[in-house]
Amino acid sequence: MSNDSTSKSTTRLLIRGGMWLTVLMAMIWYALDTGSNDANSGYPNRPITLIVPFGPGGESDTFARMIQRTIAENQFLDQEIVVKNVGGAGATIGSGQARKAEPDGYTMLILHEALITAQVSGKVSYGPESFEPIAASGKTNMVIAVAEDSPYQTLQELMQAAKETPNELVFAANLGAPVHYAGLILEKELPGAHFVYTQKGGGASRFEAVIGGHVDVSAFSLGEYVSFKDGGLRAIAISSEVRHPEAMEIPTAKEQGFNFVHANMHFWWFPKGTEQSKIDFMANVIRKCMATPQVHSQLATRLSEPFIETGQPMKDVLKDRIGKIQSVDASSPDVLPNIPLWVSVATALSFVYWLLSKKRNADPSGVPKQPEENDVISGRYLQTAGLFVGVTSLYLLALEYLPIDFRILTSIYMLDVAVLCYGLSQKQFKRLILDSYVPDMVILFPLVVFFVFQSFFSIQLP
Amino acid sequence: MNDVIYNLTIGDPVNLFWVGLGTMLGILVGAIPGLTGAMLIALTLPLTYAMQPTEAMVLLVSMYVGSISGGLITATLLRMPGTPASVITTLDGYPMARDGKPGRALGLGIMSSFVGGLISWGFLILLAKPISHISTELGDFDYFALVLVALVLIASVSGKSLAAGIFSGLFGILVTIPGESPATGVTRATLGIEQLNGGFDLLPVLIGLFAVSQVIHEVAQKGGAVEQVSKVRPEGILLGAKDWVAHLVNMVRSSVIGTWVGILPGIGANVGSVMAYSAAKSMSKQPEAFGTGSEEGVVASEAANNATIGGALIPLVAMGIPGSVIDAILLGALILHGLQPGVLLFQNNPDVVYTIIFTMLIANIAMFGMMVLSAKWISRLATIPRHYLLPVVIVFCVVGSYALNNRMFDVWVMLAFGVVGFVMERNKIPLAPFVIGFVLAPIAEEKLGAGLQASSGSYLELVQRPVALTFVLISVVLVVWPIYKSLTKSRSITEDGDGQAEQAEQAEQEDNS
Structure with a gap:
């Protein structure tokens, strides 16, 4: 019996020793691996957190990680950029977290116009004024598209129809998000024209709604359009100043007489109160990144331009966008039943019913x-x-x-x-x-x- | 035809290595509550930049197959669904394991996962091209009516007490109210809590309801009789031909349902298993066994959730439209590697299309082999004493909930729903209707909202469109049928029988407390 317990404790000792040794070695290896790059006093002297207010895999995340990789490969920064995905609620969870972060230059946010539209549509109380813009980068044009068999051949025809029968043509949108505003800004170009906006969410769902004939028109990024068009989509206008070299067949809205010039871009933000020197420093890093051949070739596959703007010109771009977005009314007619009320009442009733049925089952037997x-x-x-x-x-x-x-x-x-x-x-x-x-x-x-x-x-x- | 040549691409040793690695990682991540396949694939994606496009897709698709399958091991043995896809498997897999048949429960799950994958693969290779035309025909009201059918099925999975089931389902719907309205994007009912703007996330709620509530129960149980999962070593994982034949009809039916659900965008593997489970129950000769360790339940759930993979890949490769979260990431992977899915992909890069398709087949076979070989080993988790197991599980739950969105709020949600689940279980309120309501209500609301916005508030289309009308009629029948059945049943059963059932239920209540 004592023999048994001795061998048992020996086994335990062996297992224990093995475990500890493995971990110790792993930790030493890890320390040697990462210990080399600290000893640096200037900004940045520790990793910078980049908040991506969407889940992994989306457009913003891909863009952010592309920049992160480019910075690391070219050693534009002594420190690492750590991407942190904080998704949910139309990017407002992530932007809220960035807003509350210390303005020390170690928390950065990448977010397109959703920062503006979320405020204008009343989702959150804060907008661009709560942040320090660093740079605007990576321009993607919008395409207005209809189904292949749609009767509308030009933007002119579509807009005329929207004017003659207002609130008849259905526009697939992601309500309160940039695509919705693209539609609203477009319809403002022809007074009297009105679309009905319907909730469709992401590009793929909007595409499907268009080609299934469930909606009349929608807006897509050029990249989305190119990947979808063989499914039966037809572009009637692009939102750029001049025709896009990769899609010469799409006429611009401008040449059809509508001043609809619009591009989605990724804005980079620091929390309000971050030092100007840090803003300039980071703006310069992003500028250097956008000039690399890696970024150029990767953006080209998505038909985005390696656009970059910093400082005052960027602030002008931003101001222009805010003005345009604020100029339209995004409220939609209330056609839905009061779902929260109905659900609450039904839940309460079913709870009472459950209590009663429980009581009824328990009572008569008198346990x-x-x-x-x-x-x-x-x-x-x-x-x-x-x-x-x-x-x-x-x-x-x-x-x-x-x-x-x-x-x-x-x-x-x-x-x-x-x-x-x-x-x-x-x-x-x-x-x-x-x-x-x-x-x-x-x-x-x-x-x-x-x-x-x-x-x-x-x-x-x- | 030429297919054979593309078949050879996947036979390449390098690709086979990626299949093995991807499937294994998928199974492990799938088995760990809190880590999902979507997370693994999204985080692996950047690592594939340096690889060939075909190799990258081989690795990612294998992870997909592994992660949907791996969840069944922990769902069966520990009642902790490793992924949302295996939530329904816990309903019968866990009772089977508890009753001393863990090996058989695992074997059934693995077998049906394999068959589900194979059948949906058949659909994938046959339908990838033609299917694109059908799915776009469905309008918002059609979708709404389809989801309505699934919602009213709550009544049929509510177990003993219909009242408790309906309450549970409605409670699940109620929980979806705070946050962004799926129909309008307007934020509602957040009580001023900014963190609640996005509502309650699926994963923390499910981890809470199923894993944390179980941990609370297990920790607290030390005074009473210890409810060990099972001390029996899982034997008989490899089932005989007899079992394959016995469950064939159920497997085929569930696989077809799963494939169909997978094709529809936005509805994931969890919904597929719910629908197949409900269908299996309503067609079963022993519907009362469901929820207490029914073999048919395990088979239906696992065949269907694996079948959604093939289904969801159909619109992805055919049109570049993702059928689920994971497919959305796969789509991103294709585009990153400079490949545009769609008709053109079939013409210009058939190697990629057929590599994806054949990877699914081979990963399925690899999954089957690995699960059969390793299930015994992974199942030893079940015999680990609780003071080792529970601290580890709860830390995984915490870390997994946190890692989802990088915020503590989700961890609090997880804990809160752990308590909710614990209280519900103690009061004999079933959890399955809650999950169905919670998952389906936002889809129903979004589709109804979109339909009403487009029709300016008119419900007429709901009965004008043939597809919508069909589904509406089905849901009406599903509501009326159980009521009718229970009425006729209570008439035929004597008072004596009723009393016995009541007594049995009470006895069970005493046992539990």
């Missing part, structure tokens, strides 16, 4: 009260459940507000949870610490998680 022992167990069960939720809340609060490292907090929290699972008495605690792998796990696991997320997925943990 005697459950034995007391059960009550005690049930009480202890709920107590532990409550304790667990409490401990977890404390852990989350600490993660959110205390300047303590994720790894340390998580170690403490994991130990708490393990103790809750194992038993709260002193004897049990002693056994847990001395006689199991829990201490090893509690220390090693947060390190591994931190390492995997930080370096492989490049997600900054709180």
Whole structure:
């Protein structure tokens, strides 16, 4: 028996030693790998966080990561740029986070006109005035397109129809977003013309609505149009000053008599109050990036121009866009039933119905009260459940507000949870610490998680 | 034809290596709650810039197949759906594992995943070209009516108590109200909390409801009888020909439903498994077994969620229209590598099209092999003592919820819905209707809104369009049928029988508390 326990403890020692050795070596390797580039006093002397207010994989994210890579490959910065995707609510979650960040030059936001449209449409109270613009980059023209078999051959014909029968032609939009405003700005060019706007979301859904004949017209980025057009889409106007070299067959809106000149571009922002020297520094870095052949060739595949504007000219561009967007009314007629009200009422009714049916099922049989022992167990069960939720809340609060490292907090929290699972008495605690792998796990696991997320997925943990 | 030549491209050892790597990573990430296939693929995408376009697509599509499949292991053994796609698998897979049949539950899941993938692959290669014409014919009201059918199916997955099921489903719909209105983009009911502008995200809510509530339950249970998942080692993962034949009809039906759901844009694998599950239940000889460890339930859910992969790839390669979040990222990958999906892709780059298509086939086979071989090993998670397992799981939940949008708010949402799920379970309110309502309500609202905006508020199209009318009629029948059935049933059953059922239910309640 003693033999058995000796061999058991030897095994444990071996496993433990192996685990620790592996982690130690990994940490040393990691430290050697990253330790080389600190010792720098000027700006920037630590990684810069770039907030992309959309999920990974979208247009903005792709653009941001292209710039991030170009900066790294050409060593335009001594420090890394870390892309942080904060998606949701028409980019307002991400922009809100950037707005509240320290204006120290270490948090940057990339966001197109949605920053302006979100404010104008009343989604959020803040807009460009809450930020310091750094640069405007990467211009993409818009294309007004109809289905291949649509009766409208020119923009003129379409707009005339919208004027003769206002609020009949349906325009597929993403309500409150830049595409919606593109339509509104276009219809302002011919007084009396009005489209009906319908919620269609992203480019692919708008495309499908157009070619399925469910809407009459929509706007697409040139890149989207080129990839969709073989599915049965026909462009009737492009929003550029002159015809685009890659799409010479599309007439401009301007040559058809409509002053609809419009391009989507990515704006770069710092939180309000960031020093001018840092703004200039970063503007210069982005300018250098946009001039590289890598960026040129990648933008060309998407039919975007390597446009870059900084300083006063950029502010003029911005002011022009804000003015145009503010000049139109994006409110749409209220045709929907009051869904929140109906759902709330229905939920409340069904809750009452459920309570009643529960009572009805329980009442007539008249079961005697459950034995007391059960009550005690049930009480202890709920107590532990409550304790667990409490401990977890404390852990989350600490993660959110205390300047303590994720790894340390998580170690403490994991130990708490393990103790809750194992038993709260002193004897049990002693056994847990001395006689199991829990201490090893509690220390090693947060390190591994931190390492995997930080370096492989490049997600900054709180 | 020439297809054979393109088939050879995928037979290249380099490509086979990427299939193996992608599928394995997909399975692992899929098995871990909080890490989704979409996340893995999005984060791998930048790493593929240096690769050949075909190699990149091989790697990414393999990850897709692996991640949708991997979720079933943890869903079955730990009741933690690794991905939203396997939520429905927990309903029957977990009870099976708990009743001492973990190997069989896994085996059924793996088998049906494989068959689901194969069948949808068949559809993919047959329909990729012609399908593009059909899907665009569906208008907003058609979509709305289609989703309506799925919503009223809530009634049929509500388990013992219809009242509890309806409440659960409506509660799920209620939770979708705060945030951006899907129909107008207007922010509503956020109570002034800016973080709530985007509403409750799917993943934190699901992780909370299914994983965290389970952790709370497990942690708290130490006083009473320990509900170990299963101490039985999973045996019999590889099923015999008899089982394949027995479940064939269900597998084919669920795969067809899954493929069809996959083709429709915006509806993901989770909806596919919900619809197949409901269909399987209503056609089953033992509908009452669903939710308590029904083999048919596991088969339906897993066949359908894997079938959505092939379905969703159809509009992607045929028209460049993504059928799901993951397909949207794959589309981004194609464009990044300078390839425009659509009719032109079939003409100019058939190698890429057929590489994508054949990757799905080979990744499916790889998935089957890997899952059969490694499920036993991964399933040992289930025999790890709770004081090791639970701290790890809860930290994964926290980190996974956080990593989704890089904000603590989602982690709080996760914890809150953990408590909600815990309370609901204690009161015997089923979770499945909640999930269905939560997932489908925004789609229904968006489509209805878009339809009404275009028709200036008229509902007439709902009965004028043949497709919409058909679906509306189906949903009416689905509402009326259970009521009619329960009325006739209560007439035929004597009071005695009713009383027995009640007593059984009460006894169970006592057991649990």
